[in-house]
Amino acid sequence: xxxxxxxxxxxxxxxxxxxxxxxxxxxxxxxxxxxxxxxxxxxxxxxxxxxxxxxxxxxxxxxxxxxxxxxxxxxxxxxxxxxxxxxxxxxxxxxxxxxxxxxxxxxxxxxxxxxxxxxxxxxxxxxxxxxxxxxxxxxxxxxxxxxxxxxxxxxxxxxxxxxxxxxxxxxxxxxxxxxxxxxxxxxxxxxxxxxxxxxxxxxxxxxxxxxxxxxxxxxxxxxxxxxxxxxxxxxxxxxxxxxxxxxxxxxxxxxxxxxxxxxxxxxxxxxxxxxxxxxxxxxxxxxxxxxxxxxxxxxxxxxxxxxxxxxxxxxxxxxxxxxxxxxxxxxxxxxxxxxxxxxxxxxxxxxxxxxxxxxxxxxxxxxxxxxxxxxxxxxxxxxxxxxxxxxxxxxxxxxxxxxxxxxxxxxxxxxxxxxxxxxxxxxxxx
Numbered sequence: 001x002x003x004x005x006x007x008x009x010x011x012x013x014x015x016x017x018x019x020x021x022x023x024x025x026x027x028x029x030x031x032x033x034x035x036x037x038x039x040x041x042x043x044x045x046x047x048x049x050x051x052x053x054x055x056x057x058x059x060x061x062x063x064x065x066x067x068x069x070x071x072x073x074x075x076x077x078x079x080x081x082x083x084x085x086x087x088x089x090x091x092x093x094x095x096x097x098x099x100x101x102x103x104x105x106x107x108x109x110x111x112x113x114x115x116x117x118x119x120x121x122x123x124x125x126x127x128x129x130x131x132x133x134x135x136x137x138x139x140x141x142x143x144x145x146x147x148x149x150x151x152x153x154x155x156x157x158x159x160x161x162x163x164x165x166x167x168x169x170x171x172x173x174x175x176x177x178x179x180x181x182x183x184x185x186x187x188x189x190x191x192x193x194x195x196x197x198x199x200x201x202x203x204x205x206x207x208x209x210x211x212x213x214x215x216x217x218x219x220x221x222x223x224x225x226x227x228x229x230x231x232x233x234x235x236x237x238x239x240x241x242x243x244x245x246x247x248x249x250x251x252x253x254x255x256x257x258x259x260x261x262x263x264x265x266x267x268x269x270x271x272x273x274x275x276x277x278x279x280x281x282x283x284x285x286x287x288x289x290x291x292x293x294x295x296x297x298x299x300x301x302x303x304x305x306x307x308x309x310x311x312x313x314x315x316x317x318x319x320x321x322x323x324x325x326x327x328x329x330x331x332x333x334x335x336x337x338x339x340x341x342x343x344x345x346x347x348x349x350x351x352x353x354x355x356x357x358x359x360x361x362x363x364x365x366x367x368x369x370x371x372x373x374x375x376x377x378x379x380x381x382x383x384x385x386x387x388x389x390x391x392x393x394x395x396x397x398x399x400x401x402x403x404x405x406x407x408x409x410x411x412x413x414x415x416x417x418x419x420x421x422x423x424x425x426x427x428x429x430x
Contacts, residue, residue, distance in 0.1 A: 091145060
């Protein structure tokens with residue numbers, strides 16, 4: 001925690017002590033040659049993938065083409081969409097379970113709209129989508145002053161991960177019209193207001209910290225911050241083994257790196273629950289949020305040349321299959337899973353994870369595919385306003401070999417080290 005605090009403090013002080021000119025980065029970290037190793041666009045969706053999506057749409061290839069048609073019809077893609085927030089006070093006030101909800105839901109909607117319209121700009125080349133997304137980002141950069149109340153860190157995490165996704169596309173796609181001064185102001189907002197709330201992670205349920213980690217990965221790539229990228233990678237490697245149980249962990253889950261989140265009275269830990277999550281017995285809504293952020297973060301790292309999926313392939317394969325079985329229509333919950341009582345919730349996710357584990361790593365996930373076909377892909381507007389935004393559009397088709405799916409390799413000094421035997425050595429996580 002102290003390392004994370006020092007990191008956040010150093011970044012914040014650099015902003016305060018060295019106000020950047022309009023054309024410069026809004027912080028004074030020395031990126032040097034390492035900055036050139038970042039791939040852009042490169043937050044969840046790569047430039048290569050965007051090119052492939054365009055080809056798939058032109059060929060009306062499924063399931064991407066249908067997802068694209070639904071995206072165009074989404075209210076979050078409407079060109080008449082106008083920012084709903086932030087409140088006039090500049091303060092977003094978020095309590096537990098949305099009580100109070102002072103601009104929190106409005107920001108969720110604005111972030112989802114910015115991501116979807118930025119993506120549609122990249123796909124179609126239509127500048128009106130870019131202009132609309134930029135209007136949303138600039139509005140928050142100009143008016144947001146702080147987050148308040150118990151859910152402030154979580155709200156900051158959810159907003160950071162979406163703001164970074166939208167900003168990455170607009171900043172690094174030619175013709176968006178987003179000016180250097182606007183970009184600098186927006187990044188200043190993320191470093192001043194958001195990063196201090198998320199940089200240390202969280203002792204709460206795993207979905208909190210995983211949302212924070214996804215946000216830090218996005219901000220690191222957007223601002224070409226190698227230090228923050230390495231920090232996010234470290235936190236991800238600590239949290240994943242404590243969030244997803246696999247049989248090799250033994251009769252107890254891996255202890256959490258921070259805090260003491262419970263497993264909600266789950267008492268059985270053996271092969272029968274291989275892939276269960278720390279939040280499964282809470283409800284599958286929060287579980288899917290945690291897993292989606294974990295997967296999105298790993299996808300961003302993959303684009304940047306760090307293959308976290310391979311490190312945790314066993315855990316991801318197990319958890320995708322385990323939860324997909326629970327989410328299939330008519331699934332029965334045995335007594336050894338949450339004492340036979342699971343709160344179900346359908347969320348528009350697992351597409352990115354399926355692509356990474358089944359398609360790239362060649363680990364068959366038949367139940368996950370069945371869940372995607374039956375439950376996820378038929379959804380009329382597949383976004384949750386938090387971190388799941390049209391995954392079938394972006395990752396619903398396997399990239400052809402010629403599209404260069406293999407990521408560029410980073411220079412050795414840029415690749416964060418993985419702990420030895422990260423999948424099985426529980427002592428490393430204590």
